[in-house]
Amino acid sequence: MEQRLIKELTKIVGRDDILYDLKDLIAYSYDATPRQEMPDVIIFPHSTAEVSAIMKLAHQERIPVIARGAGTNLSGGTIPVRGGIILEMSRMNRILEIDTANQRAVVEPGVINLDLQNALAPLGFFYPPDPASQKSSTLGGNVGENAGGPLCLRYGVTSKYVCGMEVVLADGEVVEIGDYVADPPGYDLRGLFIGSEGMLGVATKLILHIIPKPEATRTMLAIFDTLEDGGRAVSEIISRGIVPGALELLDKKMCWVIEQSVSAGYPTDAEGVLLIEVAGLADTLDRQVEEISEICQKNKVRELRIAQTNAERDALWKGRRGAFGAVARICPPYSVCDGTVPRDKLAQALHRVGEIAEKYHVLIANVAHAGDGNLHPLILFDANNPEERAAAKKAGSEVLDTCIAFGGTITGEHGIGLEKMDAMRLMFDPADIAAMRRIKEVFDPDDILNPGKMFPPDESQPQPTQEEVA
Amino acid sequence: MKKTVSQEREAFHQQLGAVVGPENVLTEAQATASYQVDGFTPDGVVFATSTEQVSQVIRLANEFRIPIIPWGSGSKQEVGPCLSQSGTILCLKRMNQLIELDAGNFTAHVAAGMVNAELQKQLGEHRFFFPLDPVCMETSTLGGEIATNATGPLRLKYGAVRDLVLGVTVVTPTGDIIHTGGKTMKNVAGFDLCKMYIGSWGTLGIITEAVIRLFPLPEVSKSLLITASQENAFRLVGQLLESALELSAIELLDWTAGRYLGDHGAHLAEGKVLLLVNIDGDSAAVARREEAIKALAKTNQASEVVTLQGEEAAEVWNAYRRVHQALLDAVPSTAQGKASVPIGKAADMFRAIKEAGQRHHAEIGIRVYCGSGLLYPYVALEDDKLIFVIASLKQAASALGGFFIVEAAPLWARKKEGSLPQRSDATLMKRLKTAFDPNNILNPGRMFGGLY
Numbered sequence: 001m002e003q004r005l006i007k008e009l010t011k012i013v014g015r016d017d018i019l020y021d022l023k024d025l026i027a028y029s030y031d032a033t034p035r036q037e038m039p040d041v042i043i044f045p046h047s048t049a050e051v052s053a054i055m056k057l058a059h060q061e062r063i064p065v066i067a068r069g070a071g072t073n074l075s076g077g078t079i080p081v082r083g084g085i086i087l088e089m090s091r092m093n094r095i096l097e098i099d100t101a102n103q104r105a106v107v108e109p110g111v112i113n114l115d116l117q118n119a120l121a122p123l124g125f126f127y128p129p130d131p132a133s134q135k136s137s138t139l140g141g142n143v144g145e146n147a148g149g150p151l152c153l154r155y156g157v158t159s160k161y162v163c164g165m166e167v168v169l170a171d172g173e174v175v176e177i178g179d180y181v182a183d184p185p186g187y188d189l190r191g192l193f194i195g196s197e198g199m200l201g202v203a204t205k206l207i208l209h210i211i212p213k214p215e216a217t218r219t220m221l222a223i224f225d226t227l228e229d230g231g232r233a234v235s236e237i238i239s240r241g242i243v244p245g246a247l248e249l250l251d252k253k254m255c256w257v258i259e260q261s262v263s264a265g266y267p268t269d270a271e272g273v274l275l276i277e278v279a280g281l282a283d284t285l286d287r288q289v290e291e292i293s294e295i296c297q298k299n300k301v302r303e304l305r306i307a308q309t310n311a312e313r314d315a316l317w318k319g320r321r322g323a324f325g326a327v328a329r330i331c332p333p334y335s336v337c338d339g340t341v342p343r344d345k346l347a348q349a350l351h352r353v354g355e356i357a358e359k360y361h362v363l364i365a366n367v368a369h370a371g372d373g374n375l376h377p378l379i380l381f382d383a384n385n386p387e388e389r390a391a392a393k394k395a396g397s398e399v400l401d402t403c404i405a406f407g408g409t410i411t412g413e414h415g416i417g418l419e420k421m422d423a424m425r426l427m428f429d430p431a432d433i434a435a436m437r438r439i440k441e442v443f444d445p446d447d448i449l450n451p452g453k454m455f456p457p458d459e460s461q462p463q464p465t466q467e468e469v470a
Numbered sequence: 471m472k473k474t475v476s477q478e479r480e481a482f483h484q485q486l487g488a489v490v491g492p493e494n495v496l497t498e499a500q501a502t503a504s505y506q507v508d509g510f511t512p513d514g515v516v517f518a519t520s521t522e523q524v525s526q527v528i529r530l531a532n533e534f535r536i537p538i539i540p541w542g543s544g545s546k547q548e549v550g551p552c553l554s555q556s557g558t559i560l561c562l563k564r565m566n567q568l569i570e571l572d573a574g575n576f577t578a579h580v581a582a583g584m585v586n587a588e589l590q591k592q593l594g595e596h597r598f599f600f601p602l603d604p605v606c607m608e609t610s611t612l613g614g615e616i617a618t619n620a621t622g623p624l625r626l627k628y629g630a631v632r633d634l635v636l637g638v639t640v641v642t643p644t645g646d647i648i649h650t651g652g653k654t655m656k657n658v659a660g661f662d663l664c665k666m667y668i669g670s671w672g673t674l675g676i677i678t679e680a681v682i683r684l685f686p687l688p689e690v691s692k693s694l695l696i697t698a699s700q701e702n703a704f705r706l707v708g709q710l711l712e713s714a715l716e717l718s719a720i721e722l723l724d725w726t727a728g729r730y731l732g733d734h735g736a737h738l739a740e741g742k743v744l745l746l747v748n749i750d751g752d753s754a755a756v757a758r759r760e761e762a763i764k765a766l767a768k769t770n771q772a773s774e775v776v777t778l779q780g781e782e783a784a785e786v787w788n789a790y791r792r793v794h795q796a797l798l799d800a801v802p803s804t805a806q807g808k809a810s811v812p813i814g815k816a817a818d819m820f821r822a823i824k825e826a827g828q829r830h831h832a833e834i835g836i837r838v839y840c841g842s843g844l845l846y847p848y849v850a851l852e853d854d855k856l857i858f859v860i861a862s863l864k865q866a867a868s869a870l871g872g873f874f875i876v877e878a879a880p881l882w883a884r885k886k887e888g889s890l891p892q893r894s895d896a897t898l899m900k901r902l903k904t905a906f907d908p909n910n911i912l913n914p915g916r917m918f919g920g921l922y
Contacts, residue, residue, distance in 0.1 A: 100712055101814030102843075124714075146658045157656060159665065160633050175894040181810040181872040182842040183619065183630075185550075185890040186917070187674070187899050191632060191665025195658045215714045235574060241686040241752070281714065284755040340654040344574030372655040373575075412656035420659070427659050431646040435906075436661045442901045454660060 001040035001083075005061060009043055009085070012053045017044040017091065028086045031071045031078045033419060034333060034383070039066070039080040044091045048166060048174055048204040051087065055202065056172030058085060058448055066450050067198045069110065069141030072133040074336050075417030077145065077197045081452040087202060089140050096205070100125055104163065104180060105208045109140025116208075125210045128155035131413070132324060140203050146195030148413035150246035150320070153371035154279065155211075157413065159194045166205035167193065170444040180207050192439060197415050198450040200443040214279035217245055218289050219313040222274040222296045223267050223303040227251065230272040231347025233299040234370045237276070238343070240295070242288055245279035247371035248320050251350065254365040254378070255319075261326040264319025270302060272350075274370065275320050323367045324378070331363075333383035336376055337396050339403030340412035343373035352402045353377050360391040360398075374412035375403070400426065416454045424456045479513050482534040482558070486516050489526045494518075494564075502559075507539060507547045509881055510556035515541075517561050521639055521647055521678040527560055528676070528911065529645035537914050540672040542583060542614030545606040549618070549877045550671070551888045554915030562613055565678060568592050576684045577636060577653050582613025582677050598684040601628035603787070605794040613677045619669030623719035623748065623787070626841030628685065632668050639679035640667055643907030653681045666902075671917045674906045688750035691718075692760060693783040695734055696745040696767050697774040700724075703743045704817035706770040707840045710747070711813065713766075715759050719748035720840040721790065724820070727835035727848065730796040732789050734776070742773070745840075746790060748783075794846075797835045798878060801850035805879035809863060811872035813843040822866035823847045829862075830855050843872070860887050890917075 001020070010018050019025075019042040030036045040063075045051045058065045064084030071078055080086060093110035100123050107116060113127075113134040120126050130149035131137055137147070143165070148157045155161075164178030178190030193200055224230040234247060250258070250273050255266040266273060274296075278288045289306060296304050307313040327334050341349045350366055353375070357364040363380040377399055381392035400410045400423050410416075410423045424433060437455060440447070473481070487495045494517040496502060505512050513536075518524045531538045537557025541547070565583035572578070573596060580589060586600075586607040593599055603622035604615060614620075616638065619631050628634065637651025640663075651657055651664035667677060698706060707720055728735030728744045735744055749759040760777060767775050778786055798804050811819045816838055823845065827834035832855065835848040849859050860876060860883075867874035873891045876884060893899075903910075903918055 099812075099814065101708060102812040103711070103814075104812070124712075146662070148656050152656070156629065156633055159662065160629060169898070175898060177895045177898075179810075179873075181812055182844055183621065183669075183808075183810055184873070184893070185875060186893060186895070187902060188619075188632065188665045188669055189895055189898060189902075191662055191668070194665075195662050200661075212712060212714045214716075238576065239686060241688060280716065281755055281758050284752070284758055287752060287754045340656050342572065342575035342577070342653055343655070369656075374654075374656050407653055409652050409654050409657040409659050411659050412654065413658055415658050416660060424660060427652075429649065431642075432648045432650070432663075433660070435642065435646070435648050435663060438905050439661050439663070439666075439902070442898070442905045 005063070006041060008057055009041060009054065013043055013045055013050055017046065018042070028068070028088070029080070031076065032074050033076040033079070035076050035079050035418060037079050037081050038083060039086045040083045042086040042088055044088050046091050048168065051168045051202055051204050052172045052174050054085065054087065055168050055170065059171045059446065062446055062448060064448050064451050067140070067144070067202045069138030070112070070133070070136045072137045073141065073145055073417065074338065074414040075411070075419040077415050077417035077450070077453060079418060081418065089138060092204065095119055098123065098210070100210070103210055105210050107139055107206050107208065109138060109143070109203050109206060111139050113137055113139055113142060120210055124213050126213050127208055127210050128152065128161060129158045132321065139206055139208070143194050143203055143206060144196065144198050145415045146413065148369065148374065150248055150369060153247055153369060154243050154245050159191065161209045162190060162194055162206060163209050164207040165190060165193065165203045167201040167203050169201050170446065170449050178207065195415065197417060197453055199440060199453060200449065214245070216282035216285055217277055217279045218285045219275070219277045219307040219316050220289065220292065221305045221316050222276060222301050223270045224272045224274070225270060225300065225302055227272045227350050228347045229299045229301070230274050233274065233296050233301070234346065235344045236295045236299070237292055238371060240291060242278065242291060244276050244371060246275065246277040248275040249273070249346070249368040249370035250275070250320065250323065251366040253363065254323060254367050257330060257365050258319045258323055258326045261329045262318055262322040264315055264322070266319050275316060320367070327365060327378050327380065331380040333381060335379045335392060335396055336414070337379065337399045338374070338376060338411045338414040339400055339408055340372065340374045341403050341406040341408035343371065345406040345408070346370055346373050346375070349375060349402055349406050353399055356395050356398045356402070360395040362388065362392050362395050364395065372412065373408065397423070418453060421454060421456050424454065478534060479536070482530065482536055483514050485530050486514070486527060489530070490516055490518055490523050505541070505559045508552040510553060512539065512556055512559045515559040515561055517564050519564050521641060524560065524641045524676055524678050525645045525647050528641050528643065531558065531911050532644055532909050535909055538911055539913055540617070540676045542611030543585065543609045545610045546614060546618045550875070551890065551916055551918070552881070552884055553913065560676065562678065563611060569679065571596060572653065575653060577681055578684055579653070579679065579681050580612050581679055583611050586610055586612060586615060593684060594687065597687050599687055600634070600682055601685055602631060602634055605791045607791065612680060616668055616677055616680055617670060617672050621839065621842070621844070623721050623839065625839070626720060627716060627718035632665055634683050635664065635668060635680055636683060637681040638664050638667050638677045640675040640677055642675045643912045651681065672913045673903060673917050675912070689752045690756040691748065691750040691783065692756055693778045693786055694747040694749070694760065694763055695776040695778065695786065696747065696772045697738070697742055698745065698767070698770060698772040699741055700743050700820065702770045702772065703745055704820070706766055706772065707745065707816070708814065709766055710763065711841065713762070715762055717747055717759065718750050719746070721746040722838040722840055723793065724836040726833050727793055727797060727837055730793045734786060746786065793837065797848040803852045803880055804848050804850045805856055805876060805883050806846060806848050807860065807863060807874055807876045809845040809847070809867045809872060809874045811843045811845070811867055811870045813841070815870045815872070816840060816843050816845060818870055819845050819867060819872070823863060826859050826862045826866070830859055832859065856883055857887060
């Protein structure tokens with residue numbers, strides 16, 4: 001990047017909030033996916049005015065801008081494929097307002113998800129979206145990816161809990177989309193913006209819907225000898241009208257991997273375990289636990305453990321929350337798939353995933369938000385072995401084909417980013433993609449906001465063989 | 471030789487007939503008269519029976535540059551900003567099938583012209599329901615409800631349209647068929663176009679099919695009717711909303727609107743309001759909720775609490791939904807608006823509405839969706855007085871951090887006061903409309919009437 005531009009940018013944010021040394025550029029060249037590309041400069045804005053000034057300059061000079069929170073995303077969404085500016089939002093991290101009577105929290109985008117939860121907890125409130133990354137991921141990043149999490153089965157994903165936003169557009173203009181109050185007139189631009197992966201604008205303020213915490217929770221671990229039995233139990237629980245706070249499935253390989261690093265007490269010889277948590281009024285949960293236990297018995301549960309204390313509950317969750325970390329410990333270059341199927345197809349889809357693992361000789365461990373039909377097969381491979389790398393890639397792509405074949409989608413909560421650009425074509429007709437491109441052109445006609453993401457390279461061409469990412 | 475306007479229209483209608491069959495194109499004045507909107511009589515009404523037909527109709531409309539006004543049951547036609555041009559009505563009510571009920575996935579795929587009440591009936595046979603219950607649900611179509619972002623009491627527990635609709639099939643203003651969303655609970659592939667279409671009032675495309683979330687019918691559902699003074703009622707509402715009780719609906723009717731609720735509201739004295747609270751779930755949870763609500767009602771000096779269940783409860787909600795039309799019909803000049811304020815400020819807005827009524831010697835009936843901070847005043851005034859009241863309500867809502875808009879009202883009032891609040895994102899919305907509808911074919915004037 002030209003010195004003149006570095007100077008201009010330094011003028012906007014000051015010397016302490018800009019980085020352009022090689023070591024810093026390298027640190028911002030990757031996210032939680034294996035690909036690496038170098039940015040030209042990293043800037044840490046402190047205010048909407050600074051973001052707006054940066055965007056004006058970027059617009060004038062046609063420089064790519066990639067807004068970034070904690071960089072935990074799992075689809076390559078924050079990798080600067082065309083270089084440019086990394087707009088690191090972590091220093092805009094103030095909680096501006098919490099109003100329980102209005103059920104709103106107003107925050108800057110760099111606030112970490114868990115920090116907001118910690119501020120809300122003493123008031124008896126919470127913000128439902130709880131991605132596994134919540135200890136480090138920012139709310140702005142959660143909005144960019146429309147993050148989910150285990151609690152989303154009961155409460156819904158990010159899109160349901162963002163009422164309005166202040167957004168800096170590609171040309172630096174500052175607009176408010178959505179509102180603090182319900183149902184503002186006009187198009188639901190906020191709906192479009194959530195999950196847009198930094199391609200439509202930079203959010204600088206978020207108005208969030210917060211809700212009262214449930215009175216109590218009860219947590220169980222149900223151990224099954226077959227995935228089908230576990231899958232059927234999931235369907236029956238939901239059919240009864242019970243909406244658990246969480247309903248997570250882990251397969252045998254996943255349990256084994258978890259037990260290697262976290263001693264959560266999960267069995268290593270059962271085909272599947274369900275982590276079930278019910279939430280609601282304290283004295284009504286016994287009945288739900290009883291019903292769930294009956295359903296599990298009916299579906300040949302081997303063992304049902306019900307946490308009796310907070311310590312026991314934490315132990316049950318420890319395994320699930322530590323799943324990705326546990327995999328990373330034994331095999332750092334894993335790749336996470338993120339397909340979603342209609343929820344009653346989950347067991348079938350997991351079976352198919354097992355067949356795919358055999359076909360390509362790769363190890364696949366499964367964790368799933370079972371109640372939502374959201375699978376996260378983790379494909380483990382040796383990054384130094386080109387054959388295995390290629391096999392892992394093929395296996396991942398076949399997992400997505402499987403999800404689509406079952407009437408599902410290629411991503412439930414991780415986004416398209418770089419990783420699934422080609423797979424977009426499996427999901428959408430050319431007319432669908434054209435409509436999305438039209439949206440992009442309305443918001444960002446010069447294609448400077450996170451360019452080179454989401455859209456397949458050229459819709460008119462047949463799908464090319466996927467290039468290697470690792 | 472250049473064709474005259476009427477020759478053009480005739481050619482257009484003929485080609486429409488080739489698409490949908492001549493029997494599905496009405497052009498006789500007698501037939502089109504009942505489709506009058508905003509003072510315009512349409513030059514034709516065309517009935518489509520498939521997404522493909524809708525697409526062909528829209529392509530023809532672009533060729534002939536004739537505006538298309540999408541129509542479900544017509545219940546929201548005269549709401550909000552007025553049409554700026556007449557055109558041809560495209561009616562979807564013959565697209566009324568439940569295409570697929572996926573009981574294992576808790577979803578249904580429904581054609582847009584299906585009437586909500588009929589959908590609920592068919593779902594009920596499978597022990598499911600769709601928790602969208604707007605006041606006009608007996609006649610309104612699913613497509614219309616999605617397009618207008620209809621709202622109903624159950625939103626408190628089950629969410630708004632945008633939380634209940636997983637995907638829509640749309641014919642764009644240029645005739646392309648696009649599929650948005652899907653049938654999974656979670657889906658973040660590409661931009662969320664489904665959300666953009668919800669509440670877009672037929673200006674960005676015509677919704678022809680939708681995939682919706684279903685819920686199993688609850689084991690028990692009860693309704694509590696609580697009579698209390700205005701102050702006590704709002705305090706109670708605040709406590710209920712901040713509790714962990716997870717109520718499914720909290721509606722409030724003032725003493726004027728309450729009178730239309732039949733026996734339950736007939737006794738309401740001035741200053742008293744009626745709360746309708748719905749609770750559902752398993753019997754244990756419902757019992758516990760009922761007990762807690764009654765205890766809170768008592769501490770807030772409620773004068774009466776009646777619990778209804780089964781048929782009786784269903785009937786009171788039916789009656790509640792009829793209040794809207796009854797208030798509109800009571801005095802022909804009645805205008806109905808919507809105030810949206812922060813949830814905790816609903817009591818302040820309520821007071822502001824009542825004060826405006828007193829200043830202008832008008833009786834204003836009010837319905838409140840307490841869980842969303844939405845208040846619906848019904849003002850029976852004519853001429854300047856109505857305009858004054860509207861102006862003071864706009865000011866009051868804005869001072870509380872919200873907005874007020876006119877919805878159902880006589881044509882003159884909507885023309886004068888139908889403009890929408892100024893928004894900083896209006897230019898972006900206009901650009902979106904132009905990008906999708908370069909020929910301004912779909913619902914010209916609607917929604918954007920006030921945006922630029």
